[in-house]
Amino acid sequence: MDSNEIIKLTKESMENTLKNLEKRFATVRAGRANPSSLDGVNVEYYGSMTPLKQLATISVPEATQLLIKPFDRSCLGAIEKAILAANLGYTPNNDGETIRIVIPALTEERRRELTKQVKAIAEDAKVSVRNNRHEALEMVEQEEFPEDIEKGMEKDIQDLVNTYNKKIEEMLKEKEGELMTI
Numbered sequence: 054m055d056s057n058e059i060i061k062l063t064k065e066s067m068e069n070t071l072k073n074l075e076k077r078f079a080t081v082r083a084g085r086a087n088p089s090s091l092d093g094v095n096v097e098y099y100g101s102m103t104p105l106k107q108l109a110t111i112s113v114p115e116a117t118q119l120l121i122k123p124f125d126r127s128c129l130g131a132i133e134k135a136i137l138a139a140n141l142g143y144t145p146n147n148d149g150e151t152i153r154i155v156i157p158a159l160t161e162e163r164r165r166e167l168t169k170q171v172k173a174i175a176e177d178a179k180v181s182v183r184n185n186r187h188e189a190l191e192m193v194e195q196e197e198f199p200e201d202i203e204k205g206m207e208k209d210i211q212d213l214v215n216t217y218n219k220k221i222e223e224m225l226k227e228k229e230g231e232l233m234t235i
Contacts, residue, residue, distance in 0.1 A: 054192065054196060056193075056198065056202060056205075059189055059192050059193060059196070059206065060206070060209055062192075063188075063189040063210060063213055064213060066185040067182055067185050067214075067217040070182055070185065071178070071217065071221070071224075073181075074175065074221060075224070077177075078171065078174065078224065080092050081167055081174070085116050086115070086116060086117055086118055086119050086154075087113075088106075088111040088112070088119065091106070091111055091121075092104075092106065093139060094135050094136055094139045094141075095135060096128060096131050096134075097134075098128055105121070105135065108125070109122055109123040110122050117156045118153060118156065119143075119153070119154040120152075120153055120154075121145075121153075121154070122151045129149070129152060132152060133145045133147050136152070143156070143157075159232075167232050168229055168232055168233065171229060175221050175224070175225040182217045183214065185214075186211070189210045190210060193206050193207065193210075
């Protein structure tokens, strides 16, 4: 494996970390209804845990409301329980055919909790970037490049880490701003 391949693989891994961070940030709600806030909800359906979005359509009829229409009405109760168990701060209203969730306005306390949650998610992404660096440095060591090339690659890898950490920080600031605006 040559030096360019190692750098390319490392960059791809770090890009995947950013994509994952974006997805995880999308599940943290910011005052308006967002179907992706229910992405982590799993429902017990016929004895197995099934993602909610495989059991129902989730739409946004109003800015502060989610509408869940299950494909099989018999699982309404299980969906309701799963949403409550997910501890998202939502109160589902079951009308026998659909479940409506009115998104409550975020309190100052809840905003601070969500900000802490977002910071923890960003820190996970930074740890992932550091792990990518560690793996890349191990690959460089295994290839036994001449010392000057090895030092140059270590610098390039560290530059990548710095760049991606900066991107993570920018994404974090943006999400925090979104959470703290009323």
